[in-house]
Amino acid sequence: MSETLKKQNSKPRLELLNITKQYPGCLANDQICMTLMPGEIHALLGENGAGKSTLVKTIYGVVSPDSGQILWDGHEVDIKSPSKARDLGIGMVFQHFSLFETLTVAQNIELCLSPAQLVAIGNLAERITKLSQDYGLNVDPNRYVHSLSIGERQRVEIMRCLVQSVKLLILDEPTSVLTPQEVAGLFDVLRQLSDEGCSILFISHKLHEVTEICHNATILRGGKFVGDCQPAQETPATIAKMMVGDLAEQDAGYEKAYGEDVIFSAHSLNLAAKHPFGTSLKNINFELLKGEILGIAGVAGNGQEELMSIISGEDNRSLKGVFTLDDQDLGxxxxxxxRRNGLAxxxxxxxxxxxxxxxxxxENTLLTHSRGFVKSGLVNWKAVKSYAKQLISQYNVKCHGEFSEAKSLSGGNLQKFIMGREIGQNPKVLICAHPTWGVDVGAALAIHQALLALRDQGAAILLISEDIDELFLLADRMAAVCDGHLSPVVRTEKTSIDQIGQWMAGTFINANDSAEATA
Amino acid sequence: MIRVQARTEPSTLMTFASPLLAIMLTLIFGSILFSALDKDPIQALHVLLVLPLSDAYNISEMLVKMGPLLLCAVGLSLCYRANMWNIGAEGQLLAGALGGSAVALMFVDSESFMAMPLTLLGGILSGMAWAAIPTYLKVKFNSNLILTTIMLNYIALYLLIWAVHGPLRDPDGFGFPESALFSDATLLPVLSDSGRVHLGVVLAVLLALFAWFILSKTHLGFKIRVYGADEPAATYAGYNAKGISWFVMLFAGALAGLAGVSEVAGPIGQLTPNISPGYGYSAIIVAYLGRLHPAGAIIASVFLAILYMGGDLAQIEMGIPIAVVGMFQGVLLFFLLACDFFIRYRVVSSRENMA
Incomplete structure (x- = not known):
C-alpha cells in the first residue's frame, strides 16, 4: 500500500478509457474507465452479469471492445489476443484452470511460452524452483498435475504468469476453490507481488476478502461503472450496498436453532465411487434434527456430490438399513x-x-412438484401455471412470466425459483447444495431467509457448501468432508473457521480412525 | 467476412421454416437430377408431387401409403422425444405383419366377427414383442439401441421370408412364397367403394391425435419430454427412466405392429415377402420432418406418401427408376438436418476486420 502511495506520481500501469462492448441483446460494458497503478491490488466487483468478465477478457485480449482505448504504461495498445497480452506482461488465472493433467508442472508452463521466452529463461525447471522459493509457492516443477490439489494447481497457474515476468496479474474468483488456510497463503503471495510493483486485478464475490487485501475497488452494475472506493475504509455491507444498488440489508447474524428429534439419519454409509474419478464414501454417520440446518463444508470433489446423490436416490444403488427418514428405511x-416421503x-x-x-x-414447477396437479394421470396445467405465478411473485423471481424458459433466467433468479419450488413441497428434509454459488448479494439474501424460514417451520436442512462464511452464517451444526470421510459434527458456535478449515484438509481422519480403534 | 455464430436462443421461426426450406432444396436438387437423366424436370416434379393428388383414386392410394408411415412415425416421435433412438420400426412392422398373418390364417375358413380384431391384436402384440427385445437389452445391459434395432430389422425380414417359404405358405399356392388369401372376415373394412382406404388409415390418424394428447396433457407425456430434453433433470426429479423407456418402445412397437398387420389384412390381403417398401425407415424421415410432434407427423406422412405415390407414377409415366424415390427421401433428410443447423446457429457477415 505504501508502495502505491509513493508511486502516486508515477505513470499508471493500465488505463481503460470508455471501454464499450455490445453483445446481441446486452450491453456488457458501457463506457467503463479504470486506472491501475503499479503495485496496486485492485478489486473488480459487481453482481453476476455486471460485466466483470467481459472487462477482464478485454484486457486479456480474448474480447475486442467495440470502442474505447486501452493505455499500457501510457501508450495506447491494441490487445488482439491473449498472446499479445502476455507479451505486454499481462497474466490471467481463470476460474477454471487450463492445465494438462498428464503433463508435469514444467511441461504445462513450457506450453504457453514462446520460443524466444524459453531461450531467455534458459533452464525452466531452475527458474520455477527459484520463483517457488522466492514467493513461497511450493511448486515442484517435476510433479504431474493430476497429483496436485486444487490449491496447488492454482499456484501452478500463478507460476505460469510469474515465469513470464508479469506486470499485471488478473485473478478471476481465485478463492472460491480454496480452504481458508490456502486463501491466507494466496494473499501472502499477492502482497509480495504487489510490493514488487506488480499490479493485481482481483475479481471476487467475497467482500471481506476484498476489504482485507485490495487497495482500491471498481464497482460495476449492469455493465456500467457505478463507483470506486478504498475497501479498507469500507465494510462489506457498504460495498454490497454499492453493488446491489438498493439498500438490501446485508445478512447479519441469524439466531441459531437446535432441534431435538431426529428426522433423518445415516449409519455407516460406505459406498464405492461410481466413476473412476469419483470419491468413495467412507463410514459416514450423521443425524439430522427437526428444525436445524446441518452445514457440511469441504473443498469440491471430496465426496459431496456422491453423498448428495446417494441420499437423494439419484445414485440408484439400493442400500438397506443405511438411511432412515421418520423411522422408515429410505435407502x-x-x-x-x-421425494414422496418428504425429501426435497x-x-x-x-x-x-x-x-x-x-x-x-x-413446466419446471411440475418437474418435481406434481402433488395436487395430477389427477388420474392428467396434468391440470391451469393450476400448475397459477402456482408457478405464485412462486414467481413470492420469491421475487425476475422473469417475463411463468411461460419464460428456465434458461432465460439469470442464475440467481433461477435459484430462487428452484428453492421456492422445493420449499413449496413442505419437505421434512431438504438437501441443499451450494445454494448461493454465483448468486448476487440480493438473491443470496433472499435464499438465506427462505432457508431459515423453512428451518423454523421444523424441517431439517442439509446444507452443503464450499462457502465457509455462508455455512457459519446459516448452519446450526457443522461438519466437514475430506476424501469421502465426514468429520465429527459440532455446534457452530463451538467451532471456528480454523478448526473447520483443518477438517476440510482432513486432519480429523487419522484421529477418527484411532478413536474407533480404541473404542 | 461471413461467419457462423451460435444463436442466443433457438429460432422458433427456423424450427418451422426448416422443413419447408429442406423440401424446397430437395425439389431444386431433384430438378437438377431429372435434367441430368434427360427428363423434363417440370414434368417430373408434376408427376411426382401433383399427379398423386389429381383424382380420387390417386388420393385414396396416397392415403393407403400414408397409414403405415404415420403409425410408425408417431411411435418413433415418442421414442425420439425420450432419447430412445429406435431405428427398428421396419422390423416391428414386419413382425406385426408376420404375427398378424399367423392369427389371420387360423380364420381362413371362418366368418367369426372376432377374426379381424384378433388379427389386429396379434399384429400389435408381435410388434410390441419385437420392440421389447432391444428395450430389454438397452435397459438391462445398456446396449446400443440403434445397433440392436437395426439388426433386428434384418432378423424380422428373414424370419418373415422363412415363414412364407415354410410354415405360413399357402399349401394350395403352387409353391409360391405367399400365404393363403385371408378371409373377408379378417380383412379391415374399406371406407368407400372407390378406393382402398381402410380402417387402418383412420386408426393411424386417431392414434396420432392420441399420442398428441399423451404428450401435451398427461404427466407421463411430460415425463417423456423431460427425459428427452434433459436426462439429468429427469433423474434428479426421480422419474422412472426404465418405465419411460419401456413405455415409448412398446408404444412404438404396437403402432408399427399395427401398421404391419394393417397392410397384410388391408390392401394386400395375404402375407407376401414384399409387404413394406421401407415404411419403417421412411417413418424416421416423417418423424423428423414433423418435428417429432404427432400432429406434424400427420402432415409429413402425407408428403412422404405423395412421394411414394409419385414414384410409382413416375416409373409408369416417364420411365424414371423407382430408386429415385429413395434418393429423394435421403436427400430430403440430408437437407432437413442441414437446415436444422440454423435453428441453433446463424450466419452473420461481420464488418470487423479479422486479420
Missing amino acids: TLSAGAR YVPEERLGRGAVPEMSLS
Whole structure:
C-alpha cells in the first residue's frame, strides 16, 4: 500500500478509457474507465452479469471492445489476443484452470511460452524452483498435475504468469476453490507481488476478502461503472450496498436453532465411487434434527456430490438399513419415492438438472412438484401455471412470466425459483447444495431467509457448501468432508473457521480412525 | 467476412421454416437430377408431387401409403422425444405383419366377427414383442439401441421370408412364397367403394391425435419430454427412466405392429415377402420432418406418401427408376438436418476486420 502511495506520481500501469462492448441483446460494458497503478491490488466487483468478465477478457485480449482505448504504461495498445497480452506482461488465472493433467508442472508452463521466452529463461525447471522459493509457492516443477490439489494447481497457474515476468496479474474468483488456510497463503503471495510493483486485478464475490487485501475497488452494475472506493475504509455491507444498488440489508447474524428429534439419519454409509474419478464414501454417520440446518463444508470433489446423490436416490444403488427418514428405511426406495416421503433437493447445477433449460417455469414447477396437479394421470396445467405465478411473485423471481424458459433466467433468479419450488413441497428434509454459488448479494439474501424460514417451520436442512462464511452464517451444526470421510459434527458456535478449515484438509481422519480403534 | 455464430436462443421461426426450406432444396436438387437423366424436370416434379393428388383414386392410394408411415412415425416421435433412438420400426412392422398373418390364417375358413380384431391384436402384440427385445437389452445391459434395432430389422425380414417359404405358405399356392388369401372376415373394412382406404388409415390418424394428447396433457407425456430434453433433470426429479423407456418402445412397437398387420389384412390381403417398401425407415424421415410432434407427423406422412405415390407414377409415366424415390427421401433428410443447423446457429457477415 505504501508502495502505491509513493508511486502516486508515477505513470499508471493500465488505463481503460470508455471501454464499450455490445453483445446481441446486452450491453456488457458501457463506457467503463479504470486506472491501475503499479503495485496496486485492485478489486473488480459487481453482481453476476455486471460485466466483470467481459472487462477482464478485454484486457486479456480474448474480447475486442467495440470502442474505447486501452493505455499500457501510457501508450495506447491494441490487445488482439491473449498472446499479445502476455507479451505486454499481462497474466490471467481463470476460474477454471487450463492445465494438462498428464503433463508435469514444467511441461504445462513450457506450453504457453514462446520460443524466444524459453531461450531467455534458459533452464525452466531452475527458474520455477527459484520463483517457488522466492514467493513461497511450493511448486515442484517435476510433479504431474493430476497429483496436485486444487490449491496447488492454482499456484501452478500463478507460476505460469510469474515465469513470464508479469506486470499485471488478473485473478478471476481465485478463492472460491480454496480452504481458508490456502486463501491466507494466496494473499501472502499477492502482497509480495504487489510490493514488487506488480499490479493485481482481483475479481471476487467475497467482500471481506476484498476489504482485507485490495487497495482500491471498481464497482460495476449492469455493465456500467457505478463507483470506486478504498475497501479498507469500507465494510462489506457498504460495498454490497454499492453493488446491489438498493439498500438490501446485508445478512447479519441469524439466531441459531437446535432441534431435538431426529428426522433423518445415516449409519455407516460406505459406498464405492461410481466413476473412476469419483470419491468413495467412507463410514459416514450423521443425524439430522427437526428444525436445524446441518452445514457440511469441504473443498469440491471430496465426496459431496456422491453423498448428495446417494441420499437423494439419484445414485440408484439400493442400500438397506443405511438411511432412515421418520423411522422408515429410505435407502431402498427410488428417487421419486423418496421425494414422496418428504425429501426435497436443491442440486448444485441449476440449469440442466434442477431445471430443464428449454422448458417454461410452469413446466419446471411440475418437474418435481406434481402433488395436487395430477389427477388420474392428467396434468391440470391451469393450476400448475397459477402456482408457478405464485412462486414467481413470492420469491421475487425476475422473469417475463411463468411461460419464460428456465434458461432465460439469470442464475440467481433461477435459484430462487428452484428453492421456492422445493420449499413449496413442505419437505421434512431438504438437501441443499451450494445454494448461493454465483448468486448476487440480493438473491443470496433472499435464499438465506427462505432457508431459515423453512428451518423454523421444523424441517431439517442439509446444507452443503464450499462457502465457509455462508455455512457459519446459516448452519446450526457443522461438519466437514475430506476424501469421502465426514468429520465429527459440532455446534457452530463451538467451532471456528480454523478448526473447520483443518477438517476440510482432513486432519480429523487419522484421529477418527484411532478413536474407533480404541473404542 | 461471413461467419457462423451460435444463436442466443433457438429460432422458433427456423424450427418451422426448416422443413419447408429442406423440401424446397430437395425439389431444386431433384430438378437438377431429372435434367441430368434427360427428363423434363417440370414434368417430373408434376408427376411426382401433383399427379398423386389429381383424382380420387390417386388420393385414396396416397392415403393407403400414408397409414403405415404415420403409425410408425408417431411411435418413433415418442421414442425420439425420450432419447430412445429406435431405428427398428421396419422390423416391428414386419413382425406385426408376420404375427398378424399367423392369427389371420387360423380364420381362413371362418366368418367369426372376432377374426379381424384378433388379427389386429396379434399384429400389435408381435410388434410390441419385437420392440421389447432391444428395450430389454438397452435397459438391462445398456446396449446400443440403434445397433440392436437395426439388426433386428434384418432378423424380422428373414424370419418373415422363412415363414412364407415354410410354415405360413399357402399349401394350395403352387409353391409360391405367399400365404393363403385371408378371409373377408379378417380383412379391415374399406371406407368407400372407390378406393382402398381402410380402417387402418383412420386408426393411424386417431392414434396420432392420441399420442398428441399423451404428450401435451398427461404427466407421463411430460415425463417423456423431460427425459428427452434433459436426462439429468429427469433423474434428479426421480422419474422412472426404465418405465419411460419401456413405455415409448412398446408404444412404438404396437403402432408399427399395427401398421404391419394393417397392410397384410388391408390392401394386400395375404402375407407376401414384399409387404413394406421401407415404411419403417421412411417413418424416421416423417418423424423428423414433423418435428417429432404427432400432429406434424400427420402432415409429413402425407408428403412422404405423395412421394411414394409419385414414384410409382413416375416409373409408369416417364420411365424414371423407382430408386429415385429413395434418393429423394435421403436427400430430403440430408437437407432437413442441414437446415436444422440454423435453428441453433446463424450466419452473420461481420464488418470487423479479422486479420
